[in-house]
Amino acid sequence: MALKVYGISKSTCTTRVLTCLGEKGVEFELVPVNMSVGEHKQPAFISKNPFGQIPALEDGELTLFESRAITRYIATKHKDQGTDLLKLDDLKESAAVNAWLEAEAHHYNPAISPIVYQRMVIPVFYNGTPDEKIIEAHVEKLNKVLDVYEEKLSKTKYLAGDFFSLADLHHLPYTFYLMQTPEAKLIESRPHVKAWWEDISSRPAFKKVAEGMK
Incomplete structure (x- = not known):
């Protein structure tokens, strides 16, 4: 099952995550968050990011927030796939x-x-x-x-x-x-x-x- 990224395509923090996924060749689903109506402040989203900010990531049973933490997770989990972004072997x-x-x-x-x-x-x-x-x-x-x-x-x-x-x-x-x-x-x-x-x-x-x- 493809992981899910909750955010919007114009968001700097969301695009940081999307670019990392692209470099690693990982399939994902971008789930739009309607910030104009405050969707990011509703309980359903707060359960994914307690600070009510985009993006949030769902990967199986794992839910993660903060874009820089998400990219490190992706780059570590898929270290042998796509671009080597963390150089963990050196x-x-x-x-x-x-x-x-x-x-x-x-x-x-x-x-x-x-x-x-x-x-x-x-x-x-x-x-x-x-x-x-x-x-x-x-x-x-x-x-x-x-x-x-x-x-x-x-x-x-x-x-x-x-x-x-x-x-x-x-x-x-x-x-x-x-x-x-x-x-x-x-x-x-x-x-x-x-x-x-x-x-x-x-x-x-x-x-x-x-x-x-x-």
Whole structure:
């Protein structure tokens, strides 16, 4: 029985999971969650994710939430299938993947997500005006993070080494939306970061998922 992902195709956290499933070649069913009517806050969904946020995963008797936990689970369970995303058979490579997974979660995501929220979510879903002060503050933070990335990517093709991993994959959803904003220049102005982005965003698994993000 195919596993189920509860979420929506435009959600960054949902698409993080869908891209991982694509890289691993795992069959799944995407079960839409109607957030406009608050379906994600109803008891049926809360039983899957107690925080009332998408996505949630059902794999047999296992129910799991938090997109980064879900992708690690998928990549571990199916480690011998599809793309090797965690390098579990090599301690040093696996450690490098884990380090950059943490960097994405604790440095990259907190800097980029408010920019995307202001540019893409506020105008589209709330008919509001982006707060330029919030954007400016987080552009400053993202600049500092991307300077570190530029230095690292001048030495290796991908973040954890010369191999694509879950660490790279986790950057895809938010960066995809950033590239549709004026702040795309933060990526485009750094040659190694730009080359990395063009590489990882052209992978078939993400290109398929990205069709649903437009």
